[in-house]
Amino acid sequence: VNPRLFTFVAGESGPWKIQEIRAVFGEGLAAAPSLDVVNGVPMGVVFPSWQLSGVTSHERYVNRAEKEQLVAVQPALGRPEATCAVLIPIRKHPRWWALTPDERRRIFEEQSHHTAIGLNHLPAVARRLHHCRDLGEAAAFDFLTWFEFAPDQAAGFDRLLAELRATPEWEYVEREVEVRVVRRTAL
Numbered sequence: 001v002n003p004r005l006f007t008f009v010a011g012e013s014g015p016w017k018i019q020e021i022r023a024v025f026g027e028g029l030a031a032a033p034s035l036d037v038v039n040g041v042p043m044g045v046v047f048p049s050w051q052l053s054g055v056t057s058h059e060r061y062v063n064r065a066e067k068e069q070l071v072a073v074q075p076a077l078g079r080p081e082a083t084c085a086v087l088i089p090i091r092k093h094p095r096w097w098a099l100t101p102d103e104r105r106r107i108f109e110e111q112s113h114h115t116a117i118g119l120n121h122l123p124a125v126a127r128r129l130h131h132c133r134d135l136g137e138a139a140a141f142d143f144l145t146w147f148e149f150a151p152d153q154a155a156g157f158d159r160l161l162a163e164l165r166a167t168p169e170w171e172y173v174e175r176e177v178e179v180r181v182v183r184r185t186a187l
């Protein structure tokens with residue numbers, strides 16, 4: 001199994017109960033009762049409602065100072081109290097992909113302050129970013145973003161979403177779906 005490959009499977013079983021699937025921009029995703037997060041590609045899942053794969057990767061935009069700040073405060077996934085999670089698949093417009101890395105960094109951080117805004121919500125939120133374009137096959141999304149937090153941090157997470165969606169970076173987002181889940185069983 002490629003340790004960097006993760007697949008989100010929506011279907012009949014899984015440790016996460018899907019509470020809501022909301023289309024934010026563009027087309028949504030089909031309803032399903034449960035979500036499973038699988039390292040690799042699941043074998044023998046019969047007719048999932050949908051499944052999305054992506055790989056974790058090296059950083060593209062953070063500088064040294066930002067990376068050190070992140071490492072100092074970012075929590076690991078799987079904390080027992082973090083029983084709420086949100087999967088947010090995102091696709092950006094071809095205009096974004098036509099930019100150069102320095103142009104993208106300028107929009108991402110100098111104009112939108114993505115990392116700076118995000119850092120304000122750590123360590124409440126644990127996160128993992130997956131890239132879909134690196135899998136080499138046509139995919140419905142460019143990124144699968146995954147966030148875990150305790151129930152009493154849910155309002156803070158909603159504020160984070162509102163802050164990020166008001167930035168210039170989000171003018172390039174053409175499809176975004178929120179899949180909100182809660183853990184069925186204790187860790």
Ligand code: HEM
Binds near residue numbers: 070117
């Ligand atoms: C919880 C606080 C958050 C922090 C600390 C954070 C931090 C970061 C950092 C550092 C990167 C850049 C990684 C790199 O250098 O390649 C990044 C990328 C990204 N984040 Fe966040 N983020 C947060 C929340 C969010 C949320 C809530 C969303 C979705 C609504 C989101 C969506 C993305 C996407 C799509 C990318 C990839 C952007 C691209 O490569 O074009 N992030 N995030």
